[in-house]
Amino acid sequence: MSTSPLLPNFWAGRWQTGTGAGMALFDPVRGTELARVSSQGLDLAEGFRFAREQGGTALRALSYGQRAALLGEVVKVLQTHRSAYYDIATANAGTVASDSAVDIDGGLFTLGYYARQGATLGDARLLLDGQRTRLGKDPLFQAQHILTPTHGAALLINAFNFPSWGLWEKAAPALLSGVPVIVKPATSTAWLTHRMVQDVIEAGVLPVGALSIVCGSSAGLMDPLQPFDVVSFTGSAQTASVIRSHAAVAQHSVRCNIEADSVNAALLDPAAGAGSAAFDLLVQEVVREMTVKSGQKCTAIRRVFVPRALYDAAAQAIGARLAEITVGDPRHPAVRMGSLVSRAQFDTVQAGLAALKTEAEVLFDGSQTPLLDADPAVAACVAPTLLGSRHPADARLLHTTEVFGPVATLMAYDDIEQAQALIRRGEGSLVLSIYSADAGFIARHAAALADCHGRIHAVSPEVATLHTGHGNVMPMSLHGGPGRAALRHFVWNPTVTMTPGRRARWACVQAACRPVHMSTGRV
Template sequence: MNLLSNHLAGRWQHGSGPGTPLFDPVLGTELARVSSEGLDLAEGFDYARETGGTALRALTYRQRAALLAEVGQVLQAHREAYYDISMANSGTTRKDSGVDIEGALYTLAQYAKWGESLGDARALLDGDAMRLAKDGTFQSQHLLTPVRGLALFINAFNFPAWGLWEKAAPALLSGVPVVVKPATATAWLTQRMVADVTAAGVLPPGALSIVCGSSKGLMDPLRPFDVVSFTGSADTAALIRSHVAVTRHSVRVNIEADSLNAALLLPDASPGSASFELLVGEVVREMTVRSGQKCTAIRRVFVPGHCYDAIAEAISAKLRGIAVGNPRSDGVRMGSLVSREQLDGVRAGLAQLREQAELLHDGASHPIVDADPAVAACMGPTLLGARDAHAASLVHEVEVFGPVATLLPYRDLGEAQALIRRGEGSLVASVYGTDPQQIAEAAAALADSHGRVHAVSPEVASLHTGHGNVMPMSLHGGPGRAGGGEELGGLRALNFYHRRSAVQAGAAAIERLAATGSRLTF
């Protein structure tokens, strides 16, 4: 039995008991087991704070940025192993695995570069000093200093590589040690990456720890200056927010939860137009990349009423050409969901939506290539439609976390925007059109309820980064249903791992303070 180790308190440790098995979701074979049972979490967390945190804070931002660059080099050296693990444990094609793995490497490289620009400071200046006395002899300077705690990451199953490093890069750059708890189903890739970095010795002891297995008691050892970043379901997010560490000790929490992301085709589009084709292509991509298991994937597609039938046929025509099955087989474009359990959940959600929506393209029509349908967690992409977007309330309430999207018509732009807001807050909305003024107005109208608005027009057709691709330069997160959190956004990500304080002192002291800090600019 291959029991994956946990790295805690500066050493590798096995949990007790038989452990929880990890499976190949296509072949159904057991790959490894994980267990956190019996671990002394309090000891491990103390070690991270005291040993890892002290060592990281002793370094400058420039020095910590150099560590991120070294981490990236270590991971680059093992890239092929990560692709093998991803295909085996997540059921993804090589291209889909790259979204996770290469995205992680790119994000690390960006934060290494941005951290270099912060220089040899150990604190950040937030804005300019402000006078507290008329003659300027007494002033106030806001200062950002790294938290003297740890960063606990409770991650989702869909991005075991990027999900770790998009959080860890700004945390480590800030000088905050990391403890990651990956989702059990796909924990192997995260664990292997931590193992490789640990073996290379590029980070100080205690700077990076991992707990694989059950999350029971995970938050109990947290202290007031720790922070928690969670990606997953709204139900689990509610449990985290209600934990005594948050309610009594004010542990800072960042949540990314459910999200009914939308795509909007602007009213001036017509069948066959450039914006029409751009929307069709992007919807198909978002339904099929990683089998639709992306928190940013398009779930609702809003189109002018006169385009509804043409859009339905155009998307369906492209979906019919998607080969689904074993990612090891040539020609397979879409692999599996991460588990049979996830497949059951998607099917249940799809059944809910079909109570109020018609079937436009049936995923069940896709043969499963080179895999046993009774074993593999595979399903074809499914397009639904609801001609009355107001009456189809479940479409605006239920997120099916798989290759499923629903087409919805609208009469005018005001109605479309109101329908999109029925999602009650999302990570991203995308807008497709040709008129810059109309695009700008639509983006501004949707910004209050979305963490990101991605506008696609013909001049950026070959340049835009994609509705669902999370770039480290832009904010990732969203209000309301999406969790109310914020990640990435360039150096804005460092805010979560720092404490802001106002230093009030004489002008000479403020001047000396400013000389030792780096001014944070976005």
């Protein structure tokens, strides 16, 4: 019989503990049970109704500037408990300190950014979206788009890899826009999200109902959604398909934001030689993307395209750097990469890796290196594996299967047209990074591939010490991608058309897809 505490849910304005035994959260390295969560017995409709009527009303009564100030207060609360969050991340996510920082400090930075941006909006309670447009000869008949808060709630169904940043990168713009948030964290790493929400709730810095949390099973969670609510999901394409087909979305037009599987790529200029600055930058970035968060990032590099003449040199250079990565218990001072989030994820990665091996050769196999302070029969530790394909045009799984762990595949291309065609076989990705010393090359191929990527990360020698990395999502840039990556655009403030003049008229709510953002350095 487990004695682990059952974490309560903050639901309908009060803490409520679910019934039943609940679902267990574990230390993914030591295998010990840490806590349990349960949503069983909650009145789900009551929680959504409370968020809309109490939290939403209270938030909309404030200006953008006032709501931005609330975000600033949330940052202060979280900063005071920062060390506790690091301890939880180590215990429940198996991350080394630098990886915990990506999640925890990344979340705080994002919150702070929205607080600063919102402060510039001052006393505004609605926002103009673009300039007025004349609709006729008489200048009094014009159209003006404005942004106003939706009168619903935002349901955030989050992934296991970023329990902090995944919460705040969605919650910050929603709260700033006057929309109450209901967060459903992934069960395996729910402890950190729960603790952060608990600290904010107990500090009393937000109106009651503005922030709610439900942990455990998601059964029935989408049933109470109504037309003006928003659901935002981050996770697998399989679960995304279930969400899209739910009656709330398919029949009642609940707005749905999805971020799913993404087989991101990196492209090396064919003019780059082995040992050149562009070549070294690609090698460095591939290793970083394979090992940060143990490769558990939606933006991580999965496919690495290099000229055929550089295939062997790239394999050797990447492998040499991967050989320096020590894997094991993140509490050990010599460990550079911790574990996956659970044994279930361990099994998923192993199965995916086996599938990819049917189409690729193994260029570097880190599994031969012993783990530090970790029992391989218990710990969810997976060492980096670099696969390779000399003929990627003949592959299928390599372009469509995302193994969510420290795995990447090196691919040879014969000419840049073939490289572009192979990159497009990913069917839409969150990020593509291009490595070259030639600004013209970067500009041409960024433009050519921008339509199938949410972000183009251009890396030239000039930005080598300045850029934040292929997979680092910054709040200044839009995050999302087309196709299988599932376009993500937040619609907390839907656009409304108003025609001022002699006869003011209002048109229906519309949510326009946002343009692809291209993030380039000095090119």
